[in-house]
Amino acid sequence: MTIRFGRMKDWRESPLAALLLIAVFVVIQLGIPISRLSEEGPRRFGWQMFSVARGAPTFVAHTTSGDIEIELVDFVARARGDIDLEEVLPTHLCNVLSDANSVSWENGQLEC
Numbered sequence: 001m002t003i004r005f006g007r008m009k010d011w012r013e014s015p016l017a018a019l020l021l022i023a024v025f026v027v028i029q030l031g032i033p034i035s036r037l038s039e040e041g042p043r044r045f046g047w048q049m050f051s052v053a054r055g056a057p058t059f060v061a062h063t064t065s066g067d068i069e070i071e072l073v074d075f076v077a078r079a080r081g082d083i084d085l086e087e088v089l090p091t092h093l094c095n096v097l098s099d100a101n102s103v104s105w106e107n108g109q110l111e112c
Contacts, residue, residue, distance in 0.1 A: 057086055057107070061093055061100045
C-alpha cells in the first residue's frame, strides 16, 4: 500500500523542468567566466583567475629608526594573481607598523 500526500511530480514526469534546470546551470557556469574575459587582468570567478604569475613588488617601510624592507611572508599568507598588493598592502602596513612614516614600492609611495 502506498500513501501519497497530494500529487508530487518527480523529474521523470516533467522533462521540461529538468531541461530548464540544466540550462540555467550551464548558463551560469559559462556566463560568469565569459563575462570576466572582457575585463583586464585576472578576475575572481574568471577562467584566468590564477593564470597570471607576476612578481611580487618590494615594499619598504620608512620609520624614524630607518628603512625596513618588508618580507611579504610576514603579511601575506598566499600571494594571488587576482589581488593587487600595491592597492591593499601599503594601507595595511601603515596601520600595523605604528612607527612607519611612509611605505614605498616600485610604483609609488604612501604617507602614513
